[in-house]
Amino acid sequence: MSQSNRLKGGLIQTDKPLNFTFDGKSFQGFQGDTLASALMANGVRLMGRSFKYHRPRGLLTSGSEEPNALMELRSGGRQEPNTRATVAELYDGLSAQSQNRWPSLERDMMAINDRFSTFLTAGFYYKTFMWPKAFWEKLYEPIIRKAAGLGSLTGEDDPDLYDKGFLHCDLLIIGAGPTGLSAALTAGRAGAQVILADEDFELGGRLLADANAFESRSGSDWISEVLGELNALPNVRIMPRTTVFGSYDHGIYGAVERNADHLATPQADKPRQTLWRIYSKRALVATGAIERPIAFENNDRPGIMLAGAVRAFANRWAATPAHSVVVFGNNGDAHATARDLMAKGVNVPAIIDVRSDAPDCAGTEVLAGAQIVETKGRLGVTSITVRLANGQHREIACGSVAMSGGWNPNLGLTCHQRGRPSWKEDIHAFVPSSDLPVGQSVAGAAAGDLSTHQALMGGATKAVEALNALGVTATMPDLPEAEDRPVAITPFWHVKGAKRAWLDYQNDVTVKDVKLAHQENFTSVEHLKRYTTLGMATDQGKTSNLGALAVMAELTGKPIPETGTTIFRPPYTPVAMGALGGRAVGKDFHPTRLTPSHTWSEEQGAVFVEVGNWLRAQWFPKAGETHWRQSVDREVLQTRNSVGICDVTTLGKIDVQGADAAQFLNNIYANAFAKLPVGKVRYGLMLREDGVAYDDGTAARFADDHYVVTTTTANAVLVYRNMEFARQCLWPDLDVQLISTTEAWAQYAVAGPNSRKLLQKIVDPEFDISNEAFPFMGCAEITVCGGLRARLFRISFSGELAYEIAVPTRYGDALMREMMKAGEEFDVVPYGTEALGVMRIEKGHAAGNELNGTTSALNLGMGRMVSKKKDCIGNVLSERDGMNTEDAYRLVGIKPVDSSATVPAGGHLMSATGPVDAAHDQGYVTSTAYSPILESSIGLGFVKNGAERMGEKLRLVNPLEGQNIMVEIVSAHFVDPDGEKLRA
Amino acid sequence: MRYSALRLIKEAVTGHKGWTPQWRDVAPQDHYDYVIIGGGGHGLATAYYLAKEFGGARIAVLEKGWIGGGNVGRNTTIIRSNYLLDGNEPFYEFSLKLWEGLEQDLNYNAMVSQRGILNLVHTDAQRDAARRRGNAMILNGSDAELLDTEGVRKLYPFLNFDNARFPIKGGLLHRRGGTVRHDAVAWGYARGADSRGVDIIQNCEVTGFRIENGKVLGVETSRGYIGAKKVGVSVAGSSSRVMAQAGMRLPIESHVLQAFVSEGLKPFIPGVITYGAGHFYCSQSDKGGLVFGGDIDMYNTYAQRGNLPVVEDVIESGMSLIPALGRARLLRSWGGIMDMSMDGSPFIDKTHIEGLYFNGGWCYGGFKATPAAGFCFAHLLKTDRPHETATAYRLDRFMTGHMIDEKGQGAQPNLH
């Protein structure tokens, strides 16, 4: 088929042909075409199927409000469902498929639904499918689900890149029709920072679609003049292919720029789309208006379109849906379509105008006071039946109906912050009311000013006002003489007596459905929408909501504005999720934090694990080790028997200085800190104000006015934040300064009986780190390796004689290598987080699994640490009765009676002989490990009154995995309970 | 009128002329035995169970707008009983059991669909926590299965297994969890309550309480004074506002939770999945839309709308879990106001004012609780005793130190 419906003229470039396919069939269009205009030019009317009844569907509109012509574009990971052909820019090689039909668009078996439409009324499913009970999920729902949806995803990963960015401007102008262009000209000349965004690839809006907007010049001529000037202004950013989709607080707008959707694939390393967050001081909504259909019998056949859309196809794209087009309307604007079509040589057999006083139109017959009462044509309209003013019927053959029920201002962005529009009687439509988002104004057709003259003037006037409010002087530009026809409209929503007259084309909501909703008391507009699914399709009711509202108003006897409007919600048009995801996908979902020994660990073949955003070495497999347990057991044993090294840089480190630093720590820790001597470290427990323990760590005192606090890896940010809160908000008079030094220092735990010997080879000889000179819980600023500044702490998480040593991070890699070399003679081993975990469980140290946000100091066995003699966060509320019951959880050790059994973390404890159910729960296991020292699986857990139950046997159940074993409650300190090793 | 396939056929052939209003619009009477404030899911369910289970009283539901217009009409439709703590799990399991018989009970197809809900785990610690939770669920009579990575892959092959920042290490599967057609829940309860004589009064805003000598006598409304023996407040995001009229301050903040739906897609996601490494959960409706959500917007608000950063956060999470989502489009976003409590758990309790009862603090867990919350609140209103599955939901629990803190976040409502 050659382009049988192509007309002369238009804004397409006929010297640039483009080949494309639709459902496997090859076609040709031109640069400047949309997929819709190219299909139309090729005589294709059938483009889709409706959702519920699978009725044949063709184009209704020429823009982003299109409900019918939805297609899948591209294939594989790039397959994009539900693409509106009206906004898909044609490119060479484009391949589109129809969707929601089987086996083909022409012969869709699901169209059988249409035969049963009398049963499938609004909400029918709420009234049936209830018996037998099991059948809903087994039978009915699977059938319904199979039919659900429109287009499909392939499930393959989207291969394209998406960018996100931020723009700032004085004035954001949304829409580049006559209103937006005139505003941009005004603001651009005034020197303001202007962004002009339009969803279309061609700027000009309705000027591109209307032949006679200006009195004495062509629209495109003026557009290029204006764009020429704007392009030359450095303060104006013109953004075609950019949909401003949402209005958010304080002048922030969301916009998506389609950088590469007009190409077969994006260029390498370039984004397919970009999400822009536009920070505007002022915004002007110049989004025009959307035409509304008229509901009449079988008004949904392909070829029945909005009149303005037919006009746009003819004028801009030189395409016509048919060679014979009937116009049906209730307003003067519909006549313009007839005139433009005739000027392009399209036959217009008649204008059917419901107004009894409709004016004549040269070149065609105007049937005043007439209505369309029936249409024919299985896959596209072939004829209509008209009821004339005198009651007689006349059948008119045609390939298309161009209908117009009037124009609705395009309100979306004006209502995103829950503003309610108001009713404008002269155009019979809702217009924005005064409760606009802050900084926003509206002009042109979007404000209900429908003539070109009003658009130009409105745009410029509102731009001047917006800039004046910012203190920028702007003046009105010279604007061309433009048409200023008054809106001549008689409200007309639906032809009475129709059996099936569509309101929502995609979701198949008809006038009858609205009547049924009313009958069943779903009269609130929100009930109407939810009960009938009106306006819930991909077009969000842009062409359907008002018509349904008008029908409901008729039924309730209330005026339309009292009947209400549904709420406009972002996005204005559907936005690709990829654009909202941006670059934060795959491995880049979150930043990755690497430890100072990362490179070295990689060289050792370490297995890494995600700990928050950090990657930490989990264990270091050696040749011959086939199971992670072998590596971990080895690391534990070698550490406990000699010495091991672990990168603990990830622990939070907060530098606390100031004259009142000691007092400050006293306030934020549950235990006392004021009297900690310089050169000493103390374990500290932090409570939330509700008395629950939330973090622990150490504080080392380097000077009277200088501490370094450590936190757990997970809570580093939270603790730092809370300390700032305490400093600025709770004790603002204290002299304290805080800063994080987590990343400034590479810190390693050196643990095991030979740790001192190893460190003595590293630490410069002038520093005595003997047990006497540098006892347990000591800290000092030292130098290592011949003069590098370092910090040494004698603290232990493993229960061994142990130290933590810190150097400036850039030297962390080198220090690790030096220590490994120095430790060769002791058979030093690097250990990862698994071995770290095993050793802390063996030692009975609480960690994240125990500090789970519900456990108090009492639960953790540290109740006595909470000072009652000072003001500290959490001590008052920790005394509440419910947190101090006799059977309160206590941290205990758990050992299987049969040492070959494995203790599951997350298992629940029951009495040895009693019932196994929630009511008899005695506690739960928090952390488990295999202890190579004890040669047994062990665990930590919380048991009711556990401190008094040492030696008791309990039943540990894990019904989730079918486990049920006997365990013994023991001290949590499995190894070295008296701490002799630590102090050795 | 009873609904059935037969009835549908009969109406179809007679032009659907016989369908009657699903509930009546009535004018308020002067006095009721029970006035329920709030015509959302909870309020309507409360009225329904009061009328059905505890019989014989004069009951009114007062709704300031249109029924079902609050969170029951703007949630992500998930039902589940996968809670950890003793104070919660029996209640939610009771609720799930009520869901399982709801349609037959109400004679209304709310499309209760037990498609399974899968909580993904990404770390060993998460797996430990999932095991503890799964065991608690089973010990409370619910169901749970612990899946490994391969088990997850079988159900959801298109998740990001190979290039993930936070690899999927398994998941806790709760097969009886699923989704429900949310609006239908409100309408079904409304219809059921209405047919048992409950007056559902729309466009009737409560503007004050009449309280004398520590006892509530009735409520002032935009449609005049209405006397009541007992008043139950069940107004979700408006809890603080309404209870302030009775002079009470609550351990509640109001926050907005955004929810999202994609364009309709052919079946893609069979059940409900929640991401353990980002803020994202998702299911697919019977119409084909992906219904998803994530975190709240973090600041106190009564504006039923959110901001872009959370939209991005949720979709970044979604994209990182399901890379194929890039080609699907976001169709609509909306926001509901959540009554976030100080420990993330709700209240069903008497107040210190005689005759005034409170049901609230549901955070974003209110929808799944609808049947049990209605049942238990009705039980409390009728008997003055908490239902056995709702004994922990006391207003004074922060004074006594009996918090029910599933997430372990403490008195920070926006983190629950």
Place this chain on the structure above:
Amino acid sequence: MHNLKPITPLGGATPRVDTIGAMTITEVVDCAMASVAARNDQRDAVKSALAGKISLPEVGLSTMEAPYSAFWMGMDQWMITAPHESHELLAQEVKADVGDTASVVEQTDAWCRFDVAGQDLCDMFERLCNAPVRSMAAGAALRGTLEHLGVFLWRLEDTTMAVIAPRSSAGSLHHALIGAAKSIA
């Protein structure tokens, strides 16, 4: 002198330089940093104590008086920088100047720094962060977020921006910078 060999934030022995289109992204390691926070009511004292070295800038600004520079970090808090090679012990040096009027903390290795230079600087940064890059004058310094990272942005010149981010995230930051540079190249 110790013999420990430093590595760069990206893990290399020498700093990395990437040129993409008009943009050059340089890993900067020769930058010692020390934070200075005035003790209560000592702001003026700190300023005069440091007057011989560097004048401390006002909110949102920086000062550059070779070999020292300083930028504003927060209320009564500044970051002082100097070449690492000659001022590795900058914190000690500064502390000696300010005494008890301020808390001084070595910050050198807490951060990684990339200097991004080229005429498309603004195009590149508006894809990365919400800072109003087009209105940031040379010398302006602010702290904000960039691809989920907390960073300092320091406009050294019209066409040069220093990005200073937590050192452990250097790889992720670099990846983001490269991605944005390619996007606009």
Place this chain on the structure above:
Amino acid sequence: MIINHPLLGPRDAQEFTYLGDASLLDRPDWQVPDAAQAFHDYLYLRDNPAGDHRELWFHEQGDRSWLVVTRNTLTHEILNVELARDVAKARRAAQ
């Protein structure tokens, strides 16, 4: 949202961490006889107004100052922004 920081000017709310009601500045005296009740009311009870709300925001990704922001919870309009430390100091001085 955009918060007009008293030192830095307009900054995106994304850089901030939200805490909640500014009454959290008014931490009770731990030694009063009814301290438990006072701390309960301080920590748990909220006015939660639909209207102007004084609340604490932390400029975590900025200058790390805590701010008291007065914001309308119905419209999100921000009416006033103060440094929390100044507010807290003023209250202490007033006591």
